[in-house]
Amino acid sequence: MNWLNPPAPPPCDDSAPAAVRGARLPAWLLPQDWPRDPALRNAPALARIELADGRIARVKPEPPGAVEAPDTVPAWNAHGAPVLPGLVEAHTHLDKAFTLGRMGTVRPGLLGAIDALIEDRARWTDADIRARATRGLQWAWQAGTTHLRTHVDWFNGAMPPPAWGVLSALAHEWRGRLGVELAALAPLRFFADAAQAGELARQAASTGPHARLGGFVHTSNWDAGALRHLVMAAAEAGIDLDLHVDEELEPGAQGLATIARLARETGFTGRIVCGHVCALAAMPESQALAVLDAVARAPITLVSLPVTNLLLQDAVTHRTPRQRGITLVKEARARGIPLLFASDNVQDPFCRTGSLDPVETMAIATWAAQLDAPFDTWSDSICRGDWLQRQPAARPTLEGAPADLVIFPDADATGWPSRTARRQVLRAGRWLQTAVPAAADTADAPAPA
Ligand SMILES: [Zn+2]
Numbered sequence: 001m002n003w004l005n006p007p008a009p010p011p012c013d014d015s016a017p018a019a020v021r022g023a024r025l026p027a028w029l030l031p032q033d034w035p036r037d038p039a040l041r042n043a044p045a046l047a048r049i050e051l052a053d054g055r056i057a058r059v060k061p062e063p064p065g066a067v068e069a070p071d072t073v074p075a076w077n078a079h080g081a082p083v084l085p086g087l088v089e090a091h092t093h094l095d096k097a098f099t100l101g102r103m104g105t106v107r108p109g110l111l112g113a114i115d116a117l118i119e120d121r122a123r124w125t126d127a128d129i130r131a132r133a134t135r136g137l138q139w140a141w142q143a144g145t146t147h148l149r150t151h152v153d154w155f156n157g158a159m160p161p162p163a164w165g166v167l168s169a170l171a172h173e174w175r176g177r178l179g180v181e182l183a184a185l186a187p188l189r190f191f192a193d194a195a196q197a198g199e200l201a202r203q204a205a206s207t208g209p210h211a212r213l214g215g216f217v218h219t220s221n222w223d224a225g226a227l228r229h230l231v232m233a234a235a236e237a238g239i240d241l242d243l244h245v246d247e248e249l250e251p252g253a254q255g256l257a258t259i260a261r262l263a264r265e266t267g268f269t270g271r272i273v274c275g276h277v278c279a280l281a282a283m284p285e286s287q288a289l290a291v292l293d294a295v296a297r298a299p300i301t302l303v304s305l306p307v308t309n310l311l312l313q314d315a316v317t318h319r320t321p322r323q324r325g326i327t328l329v330k331e332a333r334a335r336g337i338p339l340l341f342a343s344d345n346v347q348d349p350f351c352r353t354g355s356l357d358p359v360e361t362m363a364i365a366t367w368a369a370q371l372d373a374p375f376d377t378w379s380d381s382i383c384r385g386d387w388l389q390r391q392p393a394a395r396p397t398l399e400g401a402p403a404d405l406v407i408f409p410d411a412d413a414t415g416w417p418s419r420t421a422r423r424q425v426l427r428a429g430r431w432l433q434t435a436v437p438a439a440a441d442t443a444d445a446p447a448p449a
Contacts, residue, residue, distance in 0.1 A: 054428035086146030086404035091342035094133035095163035144406035201233035217255035246279035253279035305344035338387035358382035403429035
């Protein structure tokens with residue numbers, strides 16, 4: 001396929017099962033009194049998910065041994081396969097995606113990648129941005145993603161860049177298939193002047209409720225006054241924040257601690273998403289934990305980007321990295337801080353690989369951060385889109401939600417996210433025909449009934 005001229009997303013299959021039975025749902029998605037099944041080594045009992053009018057009407061445990069019994073309605077049997085709700089891509093950069101292939105040599109590390117990107121920007125016509133971003137949206141959609149947030153570089157002060165308009169149009173076009181949100185990614189110096197900070201926040205907010213204000217907060221550009229202007233401008237414009245914070249291994253990085261303090265001092269009522277926060281891993285432990293204690297008291301969600309951080313932190317040519325840049329995900333979770341994993345850059349100078357597949361990101365996080373029970377405990381980190389919003393749910397539930405499910409027929413809950421290439425995806429209760437990545441073997445795929 002020529003990805004510069006991608007086809008329109010394919011239509012959904014017409015068949016709509018009345019139920020998905022034999023579904024192994026993750027423990028985090030089930031009520032606390034959900035029964036355990038001794039036959040499954042005391043894992044959560046399999047679920048019967050009843051669907052109606054494109055939504056999930058009811059979720060109930062299957063009686064032990066009943067999964068293979070005949071059904072009275074057209075039901076699709078997952079036979080115990082892991083099942084998740086629609087996936088969330090919490091942090092990516094569709095304006096930059098798929099640019100690496102046309103670049104020359106890129107200097108290793110974050111700052112080298114930024115230089116290469118600035119050079120490539122001369123080629124960013126509307127058509128170029130649209131073609132690359134559409135490819136990314138299609139990949140995300142095929143992976144089973146229902147919600148995606150992309151950052152967009154703002155490099156002309158308060159003036160929105162061309163990519164902002166292109167991606168806003170794409171967000172509108174993809175409505176109903178993929179909820180797309182945009183976050184303005186501006187250098188911190190653009191907020192040094194309070195009036196310009198206000199104008200930037202108003203410009204971003206005027207785009208619509210799918211827009212967020214953001215910035216790049218790093219020791220190399222540290223300006224506490226500008227950061228205060230940024231937070232206050234967002235509060236005045238009524239726009240939530242999504243920031244790149246402390247993407248470095250500098251123990252003295254002050255971004256996250258300052259944002260947590262500003263949120264409290266200004267009484268910020270929106271949601272503040274802080275991505276990366278790698279510097280926590282380089283700080284003395286007591287200092288890092290004190291920062292996380294402050295974060296837990298603020299309306300802050302953390303997003304860990306393990307792929308790019310593994311690639312960019314401690315990156316020196318011809319030298320094996322010693323520090324890995326994974327932030328303190330377990331310590332954050334222990335404090336009740338909402339934490340998501342996301343892809344970040346895809347096939348651009350910041351990250352040569354990537355597929356906009358949250359499950360691939362989850363696999364890398366599992367290995368890099370040594371996560372226990374990734375399916376039952378951690379898979380919420382690629383599903384809880386509400387953690388990006390102002391009022392996250394107290395407890396997630398499938399009942400009443402759109403019938404968006406991702407089924408992993410080759411996997412089991414113990415080994416997940418291994419063997420997850422093949423997927424059956426339900427969208428609003430209907431099978432998505434192109435859910436299976438092209439490289440996967442589909443010869444023995446169970447046919448939707
Ligand atoms: Zn990013």
